[in-house]
Amino acid sequence: MIYLVPMGNIESDIVQSASLCLWHTFGFEVKRFSPLEIPTHSYDEKRRQYSSIEILRMLHKTMPKEAFRVLALIDKDLFIPVLSFVYGHAQFEGKVGIVSIARLRQEFYGFPEDKELVTNRMLKEVTHETGHLFGLTHCNDTSCPMTLSTNIRALDKKGVSLCESCKLLLKENMVEKFQ
Amino acid sequence: MKKHWEILVVDDDEIACESLAAWLREDGYPTDMAFSGHEAIDKAKKKDYALYFMDLKMPGGLDGIETMMKIRNLYQDASVIIITAHATVDTAITALKEGAQEYIVKPCNPEEISLLVDRIIKVKNLQRQNILLRKKLTRQYRFHDIISKNPKMYDIFQLIRDIASLKSTVLIQGESGTGKELVARAIHYSGDRAKKPFISVSCAALAETLLESELFGYEKGAFTGANSQKKGKFELADGGTIFLDEIGDISPKLQMDLLRVIQEKMFYRVGGSQELKVDVRIIAATNKDLLKAVNTGEFREELFYRLNVINIQIPPLRERREDIPLLVRHFIEQLAHELQKNVNDITENAMRLLIDYNWPGNVRELENTIERALVTCKTNVLSEEDFTFLSTNRDKSERWSVPTNQSLQDVEKVVIEATLRRLDGNMKETATVLGIDRSTLYEKIKKYNIPRLKEDVE
């Protein structure tokens, strides 16, 4: 079972769409968790961002044992020390991953709100990070959600559903490693 | 596709290290972590990483730049990206001067780092393709275990193919170390007898009587110690090929016996009376001028002509210098693997040195030279410094003609005297050049009564 964990202020219809998308793409039942507090120590005052790895560590410790995979959705901007920001972060073939929707919102770039666009972007990143949890690495197909997008233009270019080769790889991984 | 390029992230900040490693793993690179410069060097010794991310500021006496220098000592073509918090011009200049391929200022844009890694890996892929191409070239110039692109050697390859399935005896001539046995094997394994035994005998290694029983076997009680019957090499080679190396060194009696085997295709075991018939192809080899030995009466003329039905002359390595690069690459690849050394290349200067060297010991000397250099090599590329032992011997070997009428002791005395003179009586250097320790040198000087040039003041 995949646990879907909203953190901070995330609209419930966004969580719902994410839940449906995960179930559809990965074939696991998805359990929606009640919203969690963002750990205060993960906030970096100087950078005014949240450390993704601190949050992943917290989730790893607090999530119930029966949670096979955990994906968190957060409305805050995430970082790792070497990079200026990350859209999301997952332990490769690990248990926990996280997606930030801060930079997926049009408001971040000074435009009016666009609910449909932010949902669409979120679905791509949710699929992307969950793909990492199931052993997928970055894809060369720029229309596949598993391609690495480092800016919003590239993110908007890719689609929501996995390309044929990633689908195949996912299927193989499921059989070999995750049964 | 990129899975075989491994990355090491080095940072004392555990979170920075772990998160960057995770990010690179998502991109498909197997990534390890080290939390100090010392740990990084330990890990690098065990594995040749394609790329290092190195934090500039690390405690424990080794910062990023110092660690990078040590790693570049181990692997000349290691790519290092220095991560720094502040872009000072000084840092950048130092990092680049010391050979970091790039440096990044953290926090850095994900796009920037992604492009940087792609660019470095693209170069690595190209380099790998070049290495693969070179390997393919070696294969192209390979005939059995002989590697050459020299026209004379090509003629020999063709001759080997033509005569492989004949029964005629073959005489292979060439200086020592030119690969006479390899040619003999190539003949055997290219022909009809390939699935039958190939038996090799070095005629110079054994005394006359021993060689006789080695070749023809013996009956029980043929001599003291012959407690049971034993088959000789000719019987073992039945149906196949016998390779008689250093045939120029056999005694007149054995020359007679051999002639009989060739003429009548039969022989007796030592102490035996039963005629034994075998079907064996004889390939003989020598580094001597056999015709001269025939003229002076040391070698039976008839045997010479019986052996010399097909003659193959292998040119010395100095007459086919174009093969040296091919052979050098081949030996590096093969021996580095055997010796488990992580060496895969050689500098241009070192290659030049090997091409210019005279190689009195031919391919075998080249092989030994590469082996010795590999053993002492401290990086993953052989350089001139790894061959210094060769240049100290160089001037000597070029004028050296091998004396063939002196006792070994006389030769030893002359060599010690000459070396001492060249090195102005320096005992330490003389011992090093001669490859013996100083106490042995003292002993020999005393034994041969060699006058010392000056008092040893060490």
Ligand SMILES: [Zn+2]
């Ligand atoms: Zn894909």
Ligand SMILES: [Zn+2]
């Ligand atoms: Zn990714």
